[in-house]
Amino acid sequence: MKAKLLSAALTVSLLMSVCPVCASAADEKGKVRILVENNTFSVNDGAAWEGVLVDEWVDLDPGVSAADILNNTLSVHGYTQTGAADNWITDINGLSYGTDAAGMGGWMVGLDDWYGNGGITTLSLEDGDELMLSYSLSWGSDIGYDFSSVSTKLASLVSDNGVLEPEFSPEVTEYTLKLDENDGNINILPIAQNKGFRYKIYKNEYTPDTDNTDFKRTEAIDVNDGDVIYIGVGHKEWHSFYTEGASETVYKITVNEENDTQKQDNEPDKQEEKDEPVDTVKVDFETIFKETSDTMKKSASLTEAGSEWQILGLARSSQLSEEDAEAYLKNLSEYLEKTNLNKATDCAKYALVKAALGEEYSELMVPLADFDFSVKQGINGALYSLLAIDANNSEFEKAEAEAVQNSRQALIDYIIGQQQENGGWAFFGDAYEPDMTGMVIQALAPYYKKNDAVTNSVDKALELLSSTMNDDGTFTSYGAPNSESSSQVIIALTSLGIDINKDERFIKEKGNLLSGLSLYYKNGEGLFSHSINEDANALSTLQAFSALSSYYRFINGQTAYYDMTDVKAVEKEQDSENVKKEEEIIQKDEETEKNISTASGNEDKAKNDNAEPNGVRTFPTGDSSAALIIMLALSLGASVLILKGTKRKNSR
Numbered sequence: 001m002k003a004k005l006l007s008a009a010l011t012v013s014l015l016m017s018v019c020p021v022c023a024s025a026a027d028e029k030g031k032v033r034i035l036v037e038n039n040t041f042s043v044n045d046g047a048a049w050e051g052v053l054v055d056e057w058v059d060l061d062p063g064v065s066a067a068d069i070l071n072n073t074l075s076v077h078g079y080t081q082t083g084a085a086d087n088w089i090t091d092i093n094g095l096s097y098g099t100d101a102a103g104m105g106g107w108m109v110g111l112d113d114w115y116g117n118g119g120i121t122t123l124s125l126e127d128g129d130e131l132m133l134s135y136s137l138s139w140g141s142d143i144g145y146d147f148s149s150v151s152t153k154l155a156s157l158v159s160d161n162g163v164l165e166p167e168f169s170p171e172v173t174e175y176t177l178k179l180d181e182n183d184g185n186i187n188i189l190p191i192a193q194n195k196g197f198r199y200k201i202y203k204n205e206y207t208p209d210t211d212n213t214d215f216k217r218t219e220a221i222d223v224n225d226g227d228v229i230y231i232g233v234g235h236k237e238w239h240s241f242y243t244e245g246a247s248e249t250v251y252k253i254t255v256n257e258e259n260d261t262q263k264q265d266n267e268p269d270k271q272e273e274k275d276e277p278v279d280t281v282k283v284d285f286e287t288i289f290k291e292t293s294d295t296m297k298k299s300a301s302l303t304e305a306g307s308e309w310q311i312l313g314l315a316r317s318s319q320l321s322e323e324d325a326e327a328y329l330k331n332l333s334e335y336l337e338k339t340n341l342n343k344a345t346d347c348a349k350y351a352l353v354k355a356a357l358g359e360e361y362s363e364l365m366v367p368l369a370d371f372d373f374s375v376k377q378g379i380n381g382a383l384y385s386l387l388a389i390d391a392n393n394s395e396f397e398k399a400e401a402e403a404v405q406n407s408r409q410a411l412i413d414y415i416i417g418q419q420q421e422n423g424g425w426a427f428f429g430d431a432y433e434p435d436m437t438g439m440v441i442q443a444l445a446p447y448y449k450k451n452d453a454v455t456n457s458v459d460k461a462l463e464l465l466s467s468t469m470n471d472d473g474t475f476t477s478y479g480a481p482n483s484e485s486s487s488q489v490i491i492a493l494t495s496l497g498i499d500i501n502k503d504e505r506f507i508k509e510k511g512n513l514l515s516g517l518s519l520y521y522k523n524g525e526g527l528f529s530h531s532i533n534e535d536a537n538a539l540s541t542l543q544a545f546s547a548l549s550s551y552y553r554f555i556n557g558q559t560a561y562y563d564m565t566d567v568k569a570v571e572k573e574q575d576s577e578n579v580k581k582e583e584e585i586i587q588k589d590e591e592t593e594k595n596i597s598t599a600s601g602n603e604d605k606a607k608n609d610n611a612e613p614n615g616v617r618t619f620p621t622g623d624s625s626a627a628l629i630i631m632l633a634l635s636l637g638a639s640v641l642i643l644k645g646t647k648r649k650n651s652r
Helices: 015-021 066-076 260-275 285-297 308-316 322-337 344-356 371-375 379-391 408-417 434-447 452-468 483-495 513-518 538-555 565-600 624-635
Strands: 031-038 051-059 106-111 130-136 154-159 163-165 174-179 188-192 199-203 228-233 249-257 616-620 642-646
Touching: 031 066, 051 066, 066 130, 154 228, 154 249, 188 199, 188 228, 285 308, 285 538, 308 322, 308 344, 308 538, 322 344, 344 371, 344 379, 371 379, 371 408, 379 408, 379 434, 408 434, 408 452, 434 452, 434 483, 483 513, 483 538, 513 538
Parallel strands: 031 130, 174 249, 616 642
Antiparallel strands: 031 051, 106 130, 154 188, 163 174, 199 228, 228 249
16 A cells, blocks of 8 residues: 555545644643554554544643653553654554564654654644654655655645636646635645655745744635735755755745626626536446456455455445355454454444344444443444444344443434534534545434434535535545545435436536546556545545445445345345245145055154154255155155255345
């Protein structure tokens, strides 16, 4: 995996989530963001854990070092670290340096997305700073840091208010930012091509040699028409070292507020565009789905515990073989026997995959009977708990005496209570994230149009998703379009029964949701990337495969992706067919028995040494020929065999 992901749980956004959490003037301590993540070394390849371990804003206490802040934050969650005090972090919660196959893995320390800082003991944190601990398999190149590169260009540049003209290109350094709204507040997020060089943001005057005149990327900038934003990358004085041959790059952005006259002039054109029929971009869904499915099925670790999302996607799209299902369940059982599950998301994840495979999973639901346990992880724990209990229309167990009894309504109330004023949800912070909003809608989908509070909440979220969808069918998180947001929204809409190829709310000028997701697809590889211009990675591919499987179920008229009641329905249907076959066999057997008894004139000979008690021998249904052959063979010895079929339970 060569690309750094900017997501959480399974999926978190950056630009929208970091901006509003800077401390106010009344908060003298201030706050800093602590992010600990491993998006390069997978559990399947031997890592102790993967994804985001910690991502939260904590109080900045005066005089407390960056190493102590990290250690204190980890300790609150029961996590450990080794080496921060010595400026060489060798282990975080069991994920150590050099444990990958190549022996090159290790921890990189970042400050505001800059990794060329000299280490954690050299950092003096300020209000709004982001302390980032990222695991790298190649000395930083897989997370954007390249010590051999001299590039001080930006890889991308995004504002949450307005459009850059011309469209951003690393080689172009002067732009006009045409604001969408004239409230004058913007959050701007640059991403450097080489995160070994720091960037800083200034307003109206570029003063790189003056302390504390720059804006944090977590900080909103108040701008008016004509203001100029400068972004400097790679200024020599910002680095304790400097790569020979590197030279600073400065980008200049002039703010332009669109006045009312301009808006009125543009409105006829916009109306005319609306009246024109929408030309939906065609996507070769079948090819992409097949290639991605084949990649999932060929995974060397498919049957190992830790492959839940691959197994779930294959099972929900009817592509998981019986052999792989049995092998996975065996390995999962062994894993669960020696694992203490202390997270609601883990309990729910294993419950969902077991439900998809037709397996009993009540033991995994026991911890979720405690409401406080479910919401300990915040919105993630709540929504996953709701998905698990609804997968097969289960009921919560009775909670222990000292615990708060969990219920569907309690979880729904908690989730809706986390909704922001604009209609979205966030993993943390006060800003909307499309991927988390999509995940919440998936959990609330069974109650849509049945519960007024849920319906109102979801409708508000759908309106927001529609209005923030990009023209090419993508969604923006962390300041840039990403595949995870598209994937989660596709699962959300298909869970609601919305046709993403026909609903005009989700068809834009240059694309729809499927065409937007396909922009991240690597043709012929069956893989997806986080960003359009990055290499493919496993986590993005898993989420995209889930979205493709969910859409596959939608177009085939099946239940929603997380609605496993169809697994029970299949069992009942098969059992019904088995019963019918049994009745036919029994009827034939009775006729045969009558004929044999009449011919022999002696029913007492029906009992024989091979018969079960009462003279009945049973056979599974589905192969009546073998039973009849045995019966006829016994009849030659003047024995009477009363044949009665039994059902064979189909567990898949």
